[in-house]
Amino acid sequence: xxxxxxxxAGRIGHVHAMNVAAHPELTLVGxxxxxxxxxxxxxxxxxxxxxxxxxxxxxxxxxxxVIIATPTDTHVDLMLRAARKGKAILxxxxxxxxxxxxxxxxxxxxxxxxxxxxxxxxxxxxxxREIYQAIAEGEIGELHQxxxxxxxxxxxxxxxxxxxxxxxxxxxxxxxxxxxWLLGEExxxxxxxxxxxxxxxxxxxxxxxxxxxxxxxxxxxxxxINGSRQxxxxxxxxxxxxxxxxxxxxxxxxxxxxxxYNARTTESxxxxxxxxxxxxxxAYRIELNEFxxxxxxxxxxxxxxxxxxxxxxxxxxxxxxxxTGKPVNVED
Numbered sequence: 001x002x003x004x005x006x007x008x009a010g011r012i013g014h015v016h017a018m019n020v021a022a023h024p025e026l027t028l029v030g031x032x033x034x035x036x037x038x039x040x041x042x043x044x045x046x047x048x049x050x051x052x053x054x055x056x057x058x059x060x061x062x063x064x065x066v067i068i069a070t071p072t073d074t075h076v077d078l079m080l081r082a083a084r085k086g087k088a089i090l091x092x093x094x095x096x097x098x099x100x101x102x103x104x105x106x107x108x109x110x111x112x113x114x115x116x117x118x119x120x121x122x123x124x125x126x127x128x129r130e131i132y133q134a135i136a137e138g139e140i141g142e143l144h145q146x147x148x149x150x151x152x153x154x155x156x157x158x159x160x161x162x163x164x165x166x167x168x169x170x171x172x173x174x175x176x177x178x179x180x181w182l183l184g185e186e187x188x189x190x191x192x193x194x195x196x197x198x199x200x201x202x203x204x205x206x207x208x209x210x211x212x213x214x215x216x217x218x219x220x221x222x223x224x225i226n227g228s229r230q231x232x233x234x235x236x237x238x239x240x241x242x243x244x245x246x247x248x249x250x251x252x253x254x255x256x257x258x259x260x261y262n263a264r265t266t267e268s269x270x271x272x273x274x275x276x277x278x279x280x281x282x283a284y285r286i287e288l289n290e291f292x293x294x295x296x297x298x299x300x301x302x303x304x305x306x307x308x309x310x311x312x313x314x315x316x317x318x319x320x321x322x323x324t325g326k327p328v329n330v331e332d
Contacts, residue, residue: 008069141245234272
């Protein structure tokens with residue numbers, strides 16, 4: 001049994017806590033959160049002890065691994081402290097909001113041969129994995145284009161948005177990671193168009209709510225990403241990949257697959273699932289299991305800190321492109 005501590009008892013920490021508690025090969029030792037009430041509330045559900053200081057678990061030699069689900073500006077410090085203690089680490093995205101700091105952290109983690117996985121959970125969504133495998137097996141011939149739609153059902157609080165790092169670093173970073181993964185090549189150019197159609201007050205944070213991104217690789221493969229912070233009809237998450245021999249696409253998830261036909265309507269369907277925690281519930285479970293398998297079998301982590309750095313690099317370039325209205329070259 002691997003002994004794991006969870007750092008952070010917020011919304012995503014709750015997901016990790018429930019999944020660790022349900023995993024047959026894991027023991028949840030405890031949960032750390034400076035807001036001790038959050039940690040206490042969560043440990044009542046899943047067990048373990050609640051502490052305020054995450055370093056208490058990081059310094060505990062009896063703990064094998066930590067899951068970092070704390071605010072982004074704490075990720076690097078906690079990762080490096082845990083790596084220096086020889087612990088395996090599953091860290092929520094992004095690595096950091098500062099690109100130089102993220103790169104320096106990646107370099108130290110590499111030098112230490114640290115066992116670190118960055119939690120880009122969408123790679124573990126069953127339909128996304130099926131599309132990735134079909135591309136690898138040549139089902140659509142040579143891949144030419146990837147189209148990603150990513151629209152949230154509603155805004156986070158303005159307090160959260162004020163320190164989130166902006167739509168590209170906080171929300172679209174998932175899509176940048178998906179683009180790299182599906183394209184199988186590093187992007188060399190990015191062009192982003194961004195607007196404030198819903199909340200003009202985002203201007204004070206130099207942030208946006210409605211975006212489109214065009215990505216090109218060295219070989220000419222293309223990826224288009226469109227995103228919005230508010231889709232009234234639910235959590236809109238779709239992928240389409242197009243190649244020389246065909247196309248693959250996945251549909252949104254709904255509470256039921258039934259379609260109704262009557263005198264008033266045809267093709268009437270239930271609404272989309274409303275939140276990412278519902279849409280990606282299975283992906284989070286698979287993500288944790290892949291982390292455990294990599295630890296137990298001493299195999300490479302499926303998603304590395306370098307992957308986190310590259311996604312952040314694309315987010316930085318997209319932000320610059322949106323601000324200047326010009327394409328940006330993605331340097332190595």
